[in-house]
Amino acid sequence: MVSLPEELRAREAAARQRVEELQSEAAELALRLEKAREDLSRLEITRETVVQVLAELSEAEVTGPDVAAGDVHEPDKASVPHGSGVTMVPP
Template identity: 45%
Template sequence: MVTVGSLLEELARREAVARQRIAEIREQIAALESRLEDEHDRLSRLVITRETVEEILGEAAELAGESMETAELAGGGIDAVGAVPVRPPVLGVATVPPWRPGITAAMLPRAYRGRGRDHGRCRAGVAGWADRGGDGLAG
């Protein structure tokens, strides 16, 4: 037979268990809200980064388009050295043309010209510019 006292004790025990579950769920919710806020911040940074890159690439594409028009008007689409057709540059990439007689360091992208001969050789050596006598790498 169940007494009123034992029934009330059982109800109190169940209430305590329910309160404990509620507290645990609230902790989980707080942790999830924190994670959610972190992910919102990360998403915001990624969106801003993407928009900035698109803006930069858009400006570079406009400049490349203007360069192509200028090159085509000036030389009919032909590079003066070696009669090589002018191609649009790859956005965000500075390429170094392979060395051949007659071209100078002035034809290198600015970043590859260097301040001194050794500096220029280090950066442009990959394209065959190193060990070329009188090639103007000291720029």
């Protein structure tokens, strides 16, 4: 028959092992989460840049080719971007 102190030590060792396993899993998940956040951030920035460029191109078409690139006004956020062969995908 196993004594109570021996049983408690065995259970403590098993619990400690489980904690270490979970800590390892948590560290791995934290790294994966950080990478996913970085990927998301890059995609958001790319989408925002594409929308801005398309809006500027649309405004340049409206104002005419004689307007210098530096003279183009900030596009109205409500304006619809235009781009030949470009499909806008909602976020």
